[in-house]
Amino acid sequence: MKIQTSRSLRTAVWLLQTLLPSRLAEEVSGDVEEEFGELCTLQGPEYHINLWQQTLSCVGKLMMTxxxxxxxxxxxxxxxxxxxxxxxxxxxxxxxxxxxxxxxxxxxxxxxxxxxxxxxxxxxxxxxxxxxxxxxxxxxxxxxxxxxxxxxxxxxxxxxxxxxxxxxxxxxxxxxxxxxxxxxxxxxxxxxxxxxxxxxxxxxxxxxxxxxxxxxxxxxxxxxxxxx
Amino acid sequence: MANKQTYLGEFEHMVLLSIASLKDDAYGVTIRQHLKDSIDRDVTIGALYATTERLEKKGFIETQLGGATAERGGKAKRYMQVTASGAQALQDTKAQLDMMWQKLASAGGVL
Known part of the structure; x- marks a missing residue:
């Protein structure tokens, strides 16, 4: 089954995979994709705010080892x-x-x-x-x-x-x-x-x-x- | 002298209990959902992973990769399990909390 993802989600996943340490990048971006991929059809301002809040929180808390x-x-x-x-x-x-x-x-x-x-x-x-x-x-x-x-x-x-x-x-x-x-x-x-x-x-x-x-x-x- | 690392922080305590409750299905998404459903606590993915990283360093949980699915874009999940020392830390924390509540009750309580 091909999962439809939004451009916003793809950007967020790319950002996480690029910025997070290699030992966390896959599972954290996978979690974000799993959670927000499901909500993709309900896209609205709240979806984007929530997605970017989660993404930036991950970058802020996990990037700097x-x-x-x-x-x-x-x-x-x-x-x-x-x-x-x-x-x-x-x-x-x-x-x-x-x-x-x-x-x-x-x-x-x-x-x-x-x-x-x-x-x-x-x-x-x-x-x-x-x-x-x-x-x-x-x-x-x-x-x-x-x-x-x-x-x-x-x-x-x-x-x-x-x-x-x-x-x-x-x-x-x-x-x-x-x-x-x-x-x-x-x-x-x-x-x-x-x-x-x-x-x-x-x-x-x-x-x-x-x-x-x-x-x-x-x-x-x-x-x-x-x-x- | 007591080892500071054997103490659990409040959020660490909650996360460890969630992992223990979820048994073989404890990973980022399910732990977050469990915390939301159980105690109505909405935590960010970043805060959760920062805590699980700390718990792993303390030796309270162990993790392994697996369960890549299409809905995750083929990316693996990090499954978590409570270790024996994690279970001991949970027991100790519960005992300490029980003790403090009992002392509060025997002092007449203030709540």
Missing amino acids: KQRLYSLTLALGCGAILFVLIAAINFLSVSDDPSVIEHGYWLNGNMHLFFGESVFWQSFSNGLLSQMTWDMYVDLPSVIYAVAALVAVFAADKRWLRSVQGFALLALASIALPYFAGMFYIKFSSLALNEVGPVVAFMWLAPMYLLPVVTATIIKKRHQLHLA
Whole structure:
């Protein structure tokens, strides 16, 4: 027997199957289809209100599992760090404000203080980001380091680690290494300001390349662990 | 120290009783209908599944898929059954409620 379903019901079922966790999607959308398919011939405003009330309640209460919340938090955190790094590199590349460059932290390794500069954060509203070009974000040493670090981390994970925590710890260490190595190198070398630029590029771009891959892999690994 | 998870919330209690009453035919639609018919409580499908997920995590129910029909677009039902610890939790909750009602009665009652 072919059951006639309304477009509204088909949309609601599609929404539930798309948004709900896989372990609940089939039975919940089946329940909605069973209940509202029967009432299909009585369609009126009440039918649609009730159908969408039930559907949205399911989405609201069941969509956000701990696993999804964790993934979302991780993705948002990664996105925020990437955005700040992209903006910082853009600022240093295109800003004509000499006050920031003159600060002592560029020569003593404490360049994280740059992220507290009001002039940097004000640059967002000054339209500085519109001057961004892709070549600002290409740095060969950073690319080489990122590729080598990924190969090493994935190889170590395959051979020894085999756990999400182990992978995450090693990957985070590989992300942090360029930053701290650069920081100590600048701190204990007497570099001129024009020599600091390539080091800062390595400190920021290498983590920037690694971060999305590592984040996506951690999310994927946790998802697989959850399904197992 | 008492384990907090062994206590049943009020709605969990109702849902668990419904599942026990429905025996082999307890799934989302029938549980909702049972709650409506028995205590005139109209719950949303989302609230029901959020509760059954919690009950399953607590080990009070177990579930299995089955019963795909044309009226459900070929989608499986999640049949639920009360476990031994779920049955024990129901007994404990009933005993605790009975005790509280008896104490209220012996205190002269306020209702």
